[in-house]
Amino acid sequence: MxxxxxxxxxxxxxxxxxxxxxxxxxxxxxxxxxxxxxxxxxxxxxxxAVSFNLRDSVFSALEKLFDLPVETKKKNTSDRLFFGYLSDHRDSAIRESVEIENATDIEEVKKFSKLKWPQGNDDNFSGIIHEYANLIAKLEQVVTRMVFESYGVEKLKCDSHIDSITYLLLLNSYEAPGVDDEYLLT
Structure with a gap:
């Protein structure tokens, strides 16, 4: 019911x-x-705007990212709390996240990619992730513009707000627990 x-x-x-x-x-x-x-x-x-082809490319790129050794993923560090590489403290295969700061800037994404694959990444990780981040940022800007407009806020204030935004792309990997698995979340 x-x-x-x-x-x-x-x-x-x-x-x-x-x-x-x-x-x-x-x-x-x-x-x-x-x-x-x-x-x-x-x-x-x-x-x-996020095509099926791009979506599949993003998922493929993320599989390769999260398949990297934990030591490599841990190279993504930050002075800010909950930024960088995070994992479930008991088993990194259950829950992991990695963030890319300023993911709408191709140079920042390339810097991240170089950190993960110092020998180079032939699968165009940077291009795929950058394209995806920019499309999602465009959607966020449209939604922001709609909210500002619906409340009658001046276009100039909306533009100023949008211009001040920097984007953080948070990439997550979760392992689905099996039927007999028990996990305590802490």
Whole structure:
């Protein structure tokens, strides 16, 4: 039986027509974004700009990244808490994360790639991750613009806010526990 207190996660389509600023489609999507954020705090974005081919390339690149030895992954360090390489303290195969700061800057992604594959990476990890990060950043900027506009905030303030953003791409790997496995989360 359906619980009336449980809401369905809103799904918003960010197809090409909804990304055209000033159109009726833009206005409808903008209103959906505001409503979803006010009511649920989040939504599921359908975003065709990330093609199936790119998505598959990203997953393939991430498999190669997370297959690297733990010592190599640990080279990604940061002075900031929870940045760099993180893993479940008991078994790194269960849960790991790696972040790339300023992933919309190709030079930063290349620097990260060089740290992981000093001998070079022929699979174009940098290009794939950079392309993906920029597409996701574009979506974030569209959503930000829609939120600012829906509340009547000046375009200049929105542009200034967007210009001040730097992007952190957080890459995660989770191992699904088996039926008989017991894990205590700490």
């Amino acid at each position: 359906d619980n009336p207190k449980l809401q369905k996660l809103p799904v918003i389509n960010f197809g090409q027509e909804n990304l055209q600023y000033g159109t009726k489609s833009w206005s409808l999507a903008r209103n959906e974004v505001r409503h979803a954020l006010e009511e649920c705090g989040c939504f599921l974005a359908v975003y065709d």
